[in-house]
Each structure stands twice: as C-alpha cells, then as structure tokens.
Amino acid sequence: MDRQERWQYLKIESVPLTVAIIGGSVAGLTAAIELRSLGCHVEVFERSATEMKSRGGGIVLQQNVIDWFSGTLGLPIDQVSTRTDFLRYFDRDSKVVSNRTKVWHNTSWSTLHRTLLAAFGNDNYRTGAVAVDIEQDEYEAVVTFEDGSICSADLVIFADGISSVGRARLSPQTHPEYAGYIGWRGTVEESLLTPATLAALADSMSYYVGENTHIILYPIPGPDGQLRVGERLMNFVWYRNIPAGDHYTSMVTDRKGRISSVSVPAGEVKQEFVDQVRIDAELLLPKVASEVVVKTAQPYIQIMQDTIAGRMAYGRVALIGDAAFASRPHAAAWTAKAVSDGLALAEHLEKSQFDVKEALANWEPAQLEIGRNLFNRVREMGARSQFENSWVPGDPAFDFGLFGPDI
C-alpha cells in the first residue's frame, strides 16, 4: 500500500474528517465509536496481530463511562459488570472494621474490550499494525507502520498505551518514573474460594490496610463475561514496596530474561517470586485476602510508575489515555480519564466544525488539568498508604473517583 492509495481510500467518502486511531484498546475504541457517530471516517490500527490476549485485570467503572455505555451504546452497565454494594475494610483477623455502602460497577479489561469491539465492528479495525513514526504538515498527519505502509488522515490519535509510540516520537523527554512499589495482581475463580471467604468478599470493594502495604479485592466478570455470583472472578491488587535495586530488577525480569518497566504478565513471573508472594500473603494478609492471593494460579506484576506527558495536543496529533498519562491505579480512574479524553475531543471537534487544530488546542487544557489533578491525587494516596501509614480503615479520602474521592 503506497501513500497515495491510502490517502484515496480514506478520502473517498464525503465525511467531515478522516481519523486514524493508533491503538485498539479502551481509549482508542471509545474515541473511535464516538467520532464515527459524528460522521467521521475512523480507522483503528491495533499493534497485536491476533485477538488481544485475555488480560484479566479488573477495572472499576466511573460514572462517565457508565453514562456513555447506557447513552451512546444503549447498554445498561449491569450487563457488562459486577456490582459491589460496600466499601469494606477487614482487619488482620478478617474481621469487618468498616462497611460503608457505596455502589461500584466493576468489569475486566477483556469484557470491556469485547463489548467495545462488538460495538465498533471489525470493518475499520486493523490488527497487526505496528506504528513506528508520525509526521504532519499543514494538511495531514501521516503514520508510518513497521511494514513500511503509511496512513494519512486529518487527525491522528495515539491511544497506544503506556508504551506509546506517539508519545515517544512527540515527547521523547518523557520517561516513566518508578514509584517504589509494585502491585501484585491476579484473579481466581469465585468457585475455588472457601464459603467464608466468598461470603466476605462477594458484594464489596474490600480492603486490608497493613503497615506499608494494602490490598484491594473485588469481583469482576468471569473469563467469558459471566456475571452470576459464583461464576465470576475475584480480582486483587496487592501493593508492596520494593526499593529499586537488584532484588527489584530480578522481580521485573520475566522467565525469558526480559526486563520490564511496566508489568510482568501472568505466566511470565519467575516461579521463585510466585512462590514467595504466596508465602508472604499468608504471613501478612488476613485470611480473606491471602486465600485469594494463594489460590491465584498466575499472579502477575504491575510496576507502579508514573509516565506523565507534558502535552496531549500536537497540531493534528493527539495523545489520549495511557499514552498521555500512565500512572498508579489508586483512584480507579485512569480508564475514566482515557474515555473522557476521547469524548471531550469529539465534543471539541464538533464545536469547532471539525477544525482539527483549533479543536485540539481547545481540548488540551482541561484534559491536562484532569490528568495532573488525578496524578497528584494517586501520588498522595500512594505516599499515604505505602509510606506514611496514615490510611485509617474507612477513610473517605481513599475513595475512588476521577475528580476526587467519590466524585
């Protein structure tokens, strides 16, 4: 495919705007669906060649995502998520010490992605498309792919996540900064839990806050989206301080010797560390939490780091979602931020009558502000929970939220 062909392909229809979105995960697909609904011609380019591997991670849904699902997709959120009714804190003996009512809807990356891809369809969703470069001039932005093919569009959106090629090209000075702790993550079938543990966890966002550590557990849909209690997965994130150094480097080196600054996926964490996290769980966590950790077949590691882009708008090119801000999940709001990025961008494009540069310039400040505030908040939450030990069970300052605790 040479450049001219590509251009003709995208320009052939009478549309207000041609948009190339790099990255077909949550941020990319929500932006794609929203922009297409405005009449734009949208092509999504996903790096993975095959269907993306099931990523088990839990995602707590904020109100803007819920509203968009029910409004734009016409999909009641309880069809793609579990519901928890409480924020529940356990003590070391698994006794409930705080149990505030608060409804959260929770899903998994795979359920969310499957739903979004079904809504967008496969016709304009290309897999195995590895972007390697981005250029632009007054009239177009041009993405180059690994195989030498290119794509020109009026607007290019990089939604390619924490290791964004777009960010690397446009903001090469931005680097991840390690926060001094990791998250052990994983899921286990509810059906494998003891009656008492499932009873304790099934209807709540559950917390245990220990010395320089905390764990959060909540139910998410099963591997195929199962929502029935007992057929779902119990998801956890256990935050543990690991100072940078040899031990840390060994932990984030996978079974094939690759060192990551992002995560070590399920099945690729070295066995010695999997064994150790199970031993540590029984030493340090209440039974309701340790049982989940111990029974998780393939725990994995998310490195807690912050990658904060100084800008999101570069002429005809935008960075959204983790490509712009990739940070710690304490507020359960980065997915909401990613969705907000795409929806706000669409809104500004419409408002400017599809003047791309004007729209991006007007869109950037508020999204940067939301991202920076959120980053400040998760940094504070991380400091208080992992290092200052000032998190009292039930403390509302630690409630999730895109704009602040519970908002």
Add this chain to the structure above:
Amino acid sequence: MDRQERWQYLKIESVPLTVAIIGGSVAGLTAAIELRSLGCHVEVFERSATEMKSRGGGIVLQQNVIDWFSGTLGLPIDQVSTRTDFLRYFDRDSKVVSNRTKVWHNTSWSTLHRTLLAAFGNDNYRTGAVAVDIEQDEYEAVVTFEDGSICSADLVIFADGISSVGRARLSPQTHPEYAGYIGWRGTVEESLLTPATLAALADSMSYYVGENTHIILYPIPGPDGQLRVGERLMNFVWYRNIPAGDHYTSMVTDRKGRISSVSVPAGEVKQEFVDQVRIDAELLLPKVASEVVVKTAQPYIQIMQDTIAGRMAYGRVALIGDAAFASRPHAAAWTAKAVSDGLALAEHLEKSQFDVKEALANWEPAQLEIGRNLFNRVREMGARSQFENSWVPGDPAFDFGLFGPDI
C-alpha cells in the same frame, strides 16, 4: 343499595363474566388483574376501611410470580425486590459454615401490595367492605356485607386470607391446628446494623440452625420500597417452640387482651415478651442474628398453624390463597401458591369459555394437589427443623420452592 340495583350495576356491561373478589391483598389482586385482562368485569371488596396498614413481613418471590410480574405487568422484578445471591449458614460464633450460590428476589407485603394495587387501580377496588355471608343458586352467587348490602356475580372468589369468611361459611368444619411453635418476625433498618453484621447479611438468605430452633434473615425493600443497599430493611423469622398451654396463651394475647390464633401484630405484643425475645436472642443466636432481633423496634408473632381446606371450588364460589391453605412459611411458597390459584383459575375460565362451574371443577384438583404437597413439605420441614434436629447447615432439602426444594 338493594339487591336489584347491585345486580344491574354489574350486568350493565357486555362482559363474559362478572366476578366479585372478596379480599384485596396479593391473592385477590393478582386474580383480579388476570381476570380483568380476559375481559371480565371484576370488583374487589377489601375488608379494611383505610389503606391497609403497612405489614412489614418479608416475601420471597418464586419463579411463577416473577414471570407474571415481567410478563403481565411488564415490570422487571428487580424494581420491586431485593436480590440475594447466596444461601448462607452461620454457626453459633457467626462463622460462615455453608455459602451456596442461589439467587432469590425478596420483597415485602407492602411493596407487593402497593405495586399490585397501582396496576389494578382504585376504580373497582372497594374498601371497608366486610363480607359476612355467601349464597348461590344456578344463576348467580351473592355476597352479603356487614352493612346489609349485597353483591351478585357470576363468580365469587374468596381471597380473604387465613380468617376467610368464605371458608368459614362453606367449610365450617375446617379449623386451624397449632404446630407447636411460633415465628418471631420483624424488620430493622439496615442503617442501624453494625458494619460487620450488615456485611454478613446484605447479599444472602441467611440461616442459623440451632437446637430445636432456627432463624432466617434476608433483606427486603425499605418502607417506601427503597432498594439501595443500606436503605433497605433486614427481615427475620425466628422459629421457637412454645407448647400449647398458659405460657403460650399469654404470649398470643395482645396488649388489649385479645387472644389470636393467627398473629400478634407489631406494637401489640406484650412488653414482657418483647423484652424476653431480646434476651433469648443474645443467649441462643449468633451475633449476626441476635443483633437484628435485638434492634427490631417492634417484633411481632406469627403463630405457626395449619388451616387446610378440603375443597377450593364450591359451584360458583372459589377459595384461593390463604383462604384455602394457610400454613407455615418454611418453603416461602404460599404467596406463589396464592398467585398460582388465581392464574390457573383464569386459565380454566378462558378454556371453558367462561362456563364457571365447569371451569372451577376442572381447576380445583391440580390446585388442591399443589397445596397438599406444599403442606406436607412444610410440615416435614417444620418437624425436622424444630423437633428432630436433622437439619444440617446447607441441606438442600430445606431450599425454598413451590413444588419442592428449589423447584
């Protein structure tokens, strides 16, 4: 209103059948809605002069009721009920010893009644109408009311509950038989419970089985139908053996000296027994259960008795619901039986092209059979739980169900 006037009133429209329903509670209103949907002219006569007092009792909804709500009323059941996801058994120390997944939808009498009355409307719903007699001939059935007025109809349905006037007139030999134990019942606001207790109970049908006693607890909608966790009520039934005799007679005598063979309502149980049940709760029940009993402002007494009519069809007159079978709630199915009575009757009326006598004769056998089987089952459940102590926590034989455990 003399007899001739009344007759003209009911006959004035061209309808397949005029139906007088005595009793405007759940059985009467479901039958009324169903028969009206077939084109019948239906009048409902309710004994209570004012809006019926809020009866707090919990009702577990069986599948036939759920299906009728969504089908005929077009009302998703989760708009009028709470959902529990587990059957959970606690031991004496409030430890979970069994936690099977099983979804039940639970409501209160007042929420159910409010919903049904809204669906039926007030135009053909008369209050303060106390039926005192029933007569019939080849052409009509005639109900006489306390004030001397009468009502003639092609079909008269007595849905007037456990103290049915219809049953007293048509089957005077039928008497209640005391089962040897009572149910202490009541509800408490979820918001008044301790965090640990609400956490333990909020998502389950919860059981504690002790020696010669058991208690069942589950959440039901709040007084105004509130469904949000934390705004609902926690409902309980605690079964206690009280041999017939002076102590029993004193317990079932209310504050005004009236002796009941059915129940002593909230606020009318003598204070000494309210005090005693709270003391006993702390002595005999796990904390998760005793806390609910102790915090209930006005516990009340349901006498466990069986009133079993030998017949349900008498020419042009039918007994449905508790008017036919009033027994113990162990299977949580008598409401389902009452609804089944009305729906099956409507079906047979339609099938017989509104030949009342033929329809009633064909309708009776299956409903009697369902009622007798259910009665045999609750009697067995009562014997095993209260006297034989053969109920092992989690035993599926004790699962609710209209036709058998979980069916």
